[in-house]
Amino acid sequence: MRHFVILSVAVLLFIGGYATGQSGFSAFAQTTPMPLEKMREFTEVFQHIKKLYVEEVSDDELMENAIRGMTSGLDPHSTYLKASDLKAFEESVSGEEYGGVGIYIGEKDGWVEIISPIDKSPAERAGLLAGDLIITIDGTSTKNMPIEKAVSMMRGKVGDILTLEVLTPPGDENNVPRKVELSREKIVAPSVVASLSEPDYGYLRINRFQRNTAEEAVNNLNRLREENKRSLKGLVLDLRNNPGGLLDVSVGIASIFLPKGVTVVSDRGRQQGDKTFVAQAKYYHNLQFIDEVKKMRIVVLVNNGSASASEIVAGALQDHHRAVIMGTPTYGKASVQSLLRLRSTQGKTGIKLTVARYFTPNNRSIQARGIEPDIEVSAGDSIKTKETFSVREANLLGHLENDQGSENTTATPAGEEEIAAPFIPDDDYQYDQALLILKALAIADGA
Structure with a gap:
């Protein structure tokens, strides 16, 4: 992989999920010699296919297939993106219509x-x-x-x-x-849906972590507070079936609820070393009731469709004892991908490449394990949160191993998406239980 000259555009989290944005060209220096024997083998196979395959195959198609095979053989989240795939991917994280x-x-x-x-x-x-x-x-x-x-x-x-x-x-x-x-x-791919469940209790659903999600969350929290006309007693933060998104946005969402300066997530990769991301005030400077939000009781709903960036938020709030995590075990994707545009095609194609693993504030790796909820509650008969046929990261062929011990392979879902679904609670057992917990906490606190 390192033998290709590439342009680094963004760091992403995928399920599927996706992550941060920064543009500019950067070339990776070749650090090892080319494997000449394998290159000769590749050339010979290429020639045989060109000469003997039952149907004519273009050079471009053969090379695209070779690149795709090189990336897909690494892990489930590394892949080659031809021009149309790259365009579709960028639309999915931008929230465009x-x-x-x-x-x-x-x-x-x-x-x-x-x-x-x-x-x-x-x-x-x-x-x-x-x-x-x-x-x-x-x-x-x-x-x-x-x-x-x-x-x-x-x-x-x-x-x-x-x-x-x-x-x-x-x-x-x-x-x-x-x-x-x-x-x-x-x-339209709305990343945030919010409503007053009933007086004094708010509901905030994040469908996916797109570029404007933190801003949307702040605006919706402001609106909920104004509609309630007094401090909210609690909030249900719904991350179910959220496949992930931009890393810095997951940090932004966690920052809204955590004390400034505490660790949200850290990642470790071969080239970049260790990086730690902390809660920052820049993500909530427009939040009008920040002191109230920082103390607000929170129940976070998760399931096996909660992946990547969703798991970063849930893991951070769990490790800092800031919220009750409720639902079923999450997907278990704790790897970071970079979207790399290829200089050789003037940035028209690219690769999505796994470059690091991430860890929760307590240095937990949830790769192929997922986050275990504090209170496990199944979806019951709710169709919209149905999990019967889903799989987890640990069930994907070629997934990264968890480097902190054995993996739990008994639960959660798949990959990427056309768009994440807005979800308004309706006959939803998990949500009903979350609301009961919030009310119980309010009573216990004398609110």
């Missing part, structure tokens, strides 16, 4: 899995559910299809029809493939 059908997706057993449909989206109206497998997209099989390609294929011009073949996994009475035609609509 696009034409789509309103689902976010992951990978299960080599197929594309629906993690959740977005409320009132074409996908939800068509009856698509979390756990459904997308078998084909416009007639193309999704078996072993890169998630970035699936995302790109499902996006398109508003009004155009997208045809999916969908299978509900075994255990459901409708376990037969069915074709679903969806009309693409303009999809």
Whole structure:
């Protein structure tokens, strides 16, 4: 990998998730000699394919496949991004509008899995559910299809029809493939949804950690406080099915609730060494009721769809005893990716490369383990938080090992997404329990 000259653009967290932004060219010096024997072997295979393969294959296609194989063989989150994939990825972390059908997706057993449909989206109206497998997209099989390609294929011009073949996994009475035609609509990726659950208790749902998420969270907290007309007694912070996002934004969200200067997360990589990220006031300088927020009772809802940046926030609040973590064990992705644009293509293509592991403030690695909630509460019968068919980081082929001991491989979900779904609590057992805990804490404190 180090033999390619590349441009470093951003550090990301992926599930899937994603992370920080900084642009500018930087070249990595070649530190080891080229493996000439393997290069000769590669050249010979290339020539055989060009001469003997049953169908003609272009040089560009062969080289793209070779680069993709080089990255995908490392771990589940390192991948090659051709121009269209890179564009789709950048749209997903920017929160821009696009034409789509309103689902976010992951990978299960080599197929594309629906993690959740977005409320009132074409996908939800068509009856698509979390756990459904997308078998084909416009007639193309999704078996072993890169998630970035699936995302790109499902996006398109508003009004155009997208045809999916969908299978509900075994255990459901409708376990037969069915074709679903969806009309693409303009999809907006709101990263924050908030409401007053009832007087004195707020609800803040973060769908994904995008560039403006910390600012949106601050604005919504200001609005909730003003609507309540007095101090809030508690807040439910909902990180369920949040696949991750930008690292500095996860630091920003944690900063809102933690004392200034405390450690939020640290990461360790071969090139960069150890880096520690602390809570900073710059992320909440527009928060009008900061003293109240810093003391506010908090219950954080998590599940096996809470990954990467979501786990950073939950882990930081848990280690600093700032919140009660409730739900089910999280996904278990504690690795950091860099998005590297390739200078050789003038930045039109790139690679997403795992460059570090991250650790919670108490120096815990949750890689392939996840965060264990303080209070474990299953989703019950709530369809919108259904976890039956999801997998965890530890179940992904080639995942990074946890370097602090044995792994727990018994629980959580997949990868990346078309867009994270806004979630308003409705007949939601986990949320109801979180609200009960907040009320109990308020009573115990004499509030």
